[in-house]
Amino acid sequence: MKTQILLISIVMIxxxxxxxxxxxxxxxxxxxxxxxxxxxxxxxxxxxxxxxxDPNGMVYYEGEYHLFYQYYPNSTVWGxxxxxxxxxxxxxxxxxxxxxxxPDSLGYIFSGSAVxxxxxxxxxxxxxxxxxxxxxxYHDPKGEKAxxxxxxxQGIAYSLDKGxxxxxxxxxxxxxxxxxxxxxxxxxxxxKETGKWVMVFAAQDRVKFYTSPNLIDWTFESDFGMELxxxxxxxxxxxxxxxxxxxxxxxxxxxxxxxxxxxxxxxxATQYFVGDFDGQGFIPSSEETNWIDYGADNYAGVTxxxxxxxxxxxxxIGWMSNWLYATKVPTERWRSxxxxxxxxxxxxxxxxxxxxxxxxIEQNKLRKGKISMEAQxxxxxxxxxxxxxxxxxxxxxxxxxxxxxxxxxxxxxxxxELSNSIGQTLRIGYDxxxxxxxxxxxxxxRFEFSTLFAAxxxxxxxxKSQLELRIFMDxxxxxxxxxxxxxxxxxxVFPDAPYKQMKIYSLNGHxxxxxxxxxxxDTIWK
Ligand code: FRU
Numbered sequence: 001m002k003t004q005i006l007l008i009s010i011v012m013i014x015x016x017x018x019x020x021x022x023x024x025x026x027x028x029x030x031x032x033x034x035x036x037x038x039x040x041x042x043x044x045x046x047x048x049x050x051x052x053x054d055p056n057g058m059v060y061y062e063g064e065y066h067l068f069y070q071y072y073p074n075s076t077v078w079g080x081x082x083x084x085x086x087x088x089x090x091x092x093x094x095x096x097x098x099x100x101x102x103p104d105s106l107g108y109i110f111s112g113s114a115v116x117x118x119x120x121x122x123x124x125x126x127x128x129x130x131x132x133x134x135x136x137x138y139h140d141p142k143g144e145k146a147x148x149x150x151x152x153x154q155g156i157a158y159s160l161d162k163g164x165x166x167x168x169x170x171x172x173x174x175x176x177x178x179x180x181x182x183x184x185x186x187x188x189x190x191x192k193e194t195g196k197w198v199m200v201f202a203a204q205d206r207v208k209f210y211t212s213p214n215l216i217d218w219t220f221e222s223d224f225g226m227e228l229x230x231x232x233x234x235x236x237x238x239x240x241x242x243x244x245x246x247x248x249x250x251x252x253x254x255x256x257x258x259x260x261x262x263x264x265x266x267x268x269a270t271q272y273f274v275g276d277f278d279g280q281g282f283i284p285s286s287e288e289t290n291w292i293d294y295g296a297d298n299y300a301g302v303t304x305x306x307x308x309x310x311x312x313x314x315x316x317i318g319w320m321s322n323w324l325y326a327t328k329v330p331t332e333r334w335r336s337x338x339x340x341x342x343x344x345x346x347x348x349x350x351x352x353x354x355x356x357x358x359x360x361i362e363q364n365k366l367r368k369g370k371i372s373m374e375a376q377x378x379x380x381x382x383x384x385x386x387x388x389x390x391x392x393x394x395x396x397x398x399x400x401x402x403x404x405x406x407x408x409x410x411x412x413x414x415x416x417e418l419s420n421s422i423g424q425t426l427r428i429g430y431d432x433x434x435x436x437x438x439x440x441x442x443x444x445x446r447f448e449f450s451t452l453f454a455a456x457x458x459x460x461x462x463x464k465s466q467l468e469l470r471i472f473m474d475x476x477x478x479x480x481x482x483x484x485x486x487x488x489x490x491x492x493v494f495p496d497a498p499y500k501q502m503k504i505y506s507l508n509g510h511x512x513x514x515x516x517x518x519x520x521x522d523t524i525w526k
Contacts, residue, residue, distance in 0.1 A: 035525045037333060039476040039494060042393050042523040043366055044320065044337040047084055048096050051076050052336045053326065054185075054237060054300035055317050056083055057100075057114035057134050059163075060307050065091050066163050067317070067338070068100055068134070070111060076335045077327045081108040081139070085163065090362045091315065091341040093524045100166055101134065101157060106173065107143075110152070111185040111237055112136030114163075116306045121197070121214040124158040124167075131158040133215055134166065135199065137184035138173055150177040152184045154201065156215060175218050180204060185237040187302060188215065194279035200255070202235040207257060209280065222281035225257065229271050230289050232262020237270075239302040240277060241314055243346040245353070252285065252346060252353055253277035256292065258300050260323050264291050265457040267324035268299040274346065274353035285353060292355060294459030295439060295490035296322050297477070298339050314344045315360065320477055320492060325450035330494050331476075339490055340472055340479060347486075356485035359472065367395060367519040378414070379510045384502040386518060391418055392498045395519045396471040401512040402432070402463055411509035416471070418499035420445075426493055428471060428480055429505070430463055437461040437487055439480060445495035461487050466514065473499070474521065 040046060050073050057068035064087045071084030083101035086094040101109045114134045117125065125131035134157045143151030153173035157166045177183050186201040191211075199210045199218060206225040210218040225235065237258040244251050255273045263269025270292045275284035292301065301318025318339040321329070326336060342357040371387050400414065415429020415438075427440040440456040447454035461482065472479040480489045504513055 035523075037331070039331050040334070041337045041474040041477060042525065043092070043521045044340060044474050044477065045086065045094050045317075046337045047071060047334050049333045050074065050335070051078055052084060052319075052334070053078065053321070054111045054319050055302065055338055056111050056136065058302065058304040058315075058317065059114040059116060059132060060304055061116055061132060061162060063089060064162065065089070065304065066114065066132075067094065068114065069319075069338070071099065073099060076331070076333065080141070081110055083109050083134070083136070087163070090365070091317075091360055092362050092365060093526075097164065100159075100163060101136065101168075104168065106153070106155060107138040107140035107151070110137035110139045111300065112154075113187040113302065114305060115188050115190065115197075115215075117158075117215065122156075122158065122216060123214070124169075125160050129160055131160055132163050133158050133188075135186045135188045135215065137186065137201075139184070149179045149181050152180075152182065153177050154186050154199070154218075169216070171216075174216050175199075175210065182234050182236075187237075187239045189240060189305070191279040196279060198240070198279060200238045200240050202238055202257070204234055205231055207235060207238045207255070209282070211279065224255070224282045225273075228284060228287060229257065229273065230259050230262050233260045235259055237300040237302060240282070241303055242277075243314055243344065246345055246347050248348070250348075253282065254344070254346065254355060255282055255284075256302065260299070263296070263322075264294055264459070265296045265455070266452060267296060267322040269293070269296075270299060270301055270318065272355050274355070288352075290355065291459075292316075292357065293318070293488040293490050294437075294457065295480075295488070296324075296455070296457055297492045298488070298490040299323070301339065303344065313360075316342045316344050316357065318490070320490060324452045328449040329492065330446055330449055337477060342485075342488070345485070354486065357481065357488040358485040359470065359479075359481060366522040366524070368522050369520050371518045373513070373516045375512065375514050377510050377512050378504045378506045379411075380506065381417075382504045384504060384516075386502050388520070389518045390498075390520055391473055391500060391502060392475055393521050393523070394473050395521055396473065396502075397469065397515075397517045398471075398504075398513060399466055399468045399515045400430075401514050402465055402467060411506040411511045413505075413507040414511035415505060416469070417503045417505055418473070419501045419503070420495050420497040420499050422497055424495050424497070424499075426478065426495070426499065427505075428469070428478065430461070430467060431458075432463070434458070435460065435462055437463075437480075437482060437489065439478065439489050439491045441491050441493050444493040447494075457489065457491060459487055459489055472521070
């Protein structure tokens with residue numbers, strides 16, 4: 001059917017700042033080459049080369065955001081795990097640092113967390129120079145091979161020089177394994193009210209809480225989750241933190257738990273619970289299963305420790321992949337990126353607590369040049385003139401009106417389509433009949449590496465009268481934040497050619513696009 005386009009008016013304002021190609025010459029030419037590869041994100045964190053998975057040990061100290069991560073420096077597939085390391089002054093621009101933790105006789109260094117021991121409870125530093133403590137899982141491959149159940153234990157290490165060099169505790173492990181095969185991913189917090197350290201970690205189908213006065217001696221407190229939440233796979237990488245409900249004095253605790261497989265769109269995903277925590281046990285406020293992100297590619301995400309009180313934000317980053325295909329995605333010299341950093345907030349909607357994810361405000365610094373369009377009504381398809389916007393490295397913000405009185409009727413489905421010269425299409429849209437939001441990557445590009453990759457990913461969503469989308473596209477990923485982060489969806493994509501066209505589509509009815517703004521995003525690797 002020939003498409004009909006009703007344009008009320010289009011005013012294009014193009015203010016594209018010149019794209020400075022001034023590269024900082026201090027970066028080695030190898031890094032520069034690596035960062036120009038196909039599919040290499042330009043404003044997301046990636047390791048310079050080789051394999052990366054979970055973010056680890058995120059902690060803020062003396063003006064630096066630390067990002068450690070599961071890293072295997074000898075291959076682009078998973079292997080003996082190290083902690084890679086990078087620092088940033090703004091969570092946006094990263095400096096790669098040498099590997100922080102290497103495997104040792106106790107095993108590989110699996111996921112975990114880091115804290116600043118301000119009171120020097122460990123005795124590893126002083127109150128003048130508090131130690132940075134990493135708490136991680138030892139995974140002993142020999143024990144695993146021998147068929148024991150005790151090959152995962154928790155160990156600690158400390159740094160007295162802002163995470164640059166590390167000493168492992170001489171009596172590791174601090175928490176031996178009682179005979180549970182999956183026994184890993186400790187997240188440690190300081191619990192003010194009880195004056196104790198709390199460790200939460202994953203043990204198969206539950207999380208376990210332990211407490212300690214000094215990060216060395218740990219006492220079991222409680223289990224949580226055996227009969228709650230999703231259980232389609234093993235639980236991994238928990239996190240727990242308090243959050244005040246927006247616009248109220250009420251405070252609740254949020255427990256994040258990653259699960260693999262068993263996510264809402266298959267494979268890996270992260271669920272959350274909202275409830276109360278007294279330093280020993282967690283009591284959920286509801287029995288519902290909630291997901292922090294409905295896309296297929298936001299896993300093992302946790303939050304930064306020790307963010308100063310005068311900032312007060314709860315800051316999150318996730319691994320932008322999925323164990324279904326992470327080791328097979330078509331990148332050559334490195335594998336995987338992190339999501340953009342997100343601020344988590346808690347709202348109460350219809351008496352239900354809801355975690356929302358918002359790109360950190362610092363992200364806006366990368367915006368360069370802008371195109372905006374005036375309102376238009378679309379029926380069928382409307383091509384959007386994108387001027388000098390490089391869609392593969394952009395932020396796209398669009399607001400749709402849903403319940404516009406219209407003699408033509410309201411569309412069953414509408415959204416945005418990005419496409420390339422060989423007809424590959426990525427669709428991001430809302431299905432009003434199903435009341436579901438979606439990212440459709442089934443025809444978005446390469447998928448030969450996994451039969452589970454090409455798919456349309458749905459998220460249940462009750463749109464109100466308007467729907468606001470913020471879409472972040474970066475070489476091989478798309479992150480969508482709906483209505484100020486009430487819904488987040490993150491997917492990776494591998495088009496054979498860059499998406500250069502953008503369309504708004506509206507199926508079986510009309511859709512009004514109220515506002516739109518599109519930006520180029522600057523590279524963070526300068
Ligand atoms: C999650 C995970 C963790 C583990 C790490 C190993 O992706 O499986 O449970 O500590 O990766 O690299």
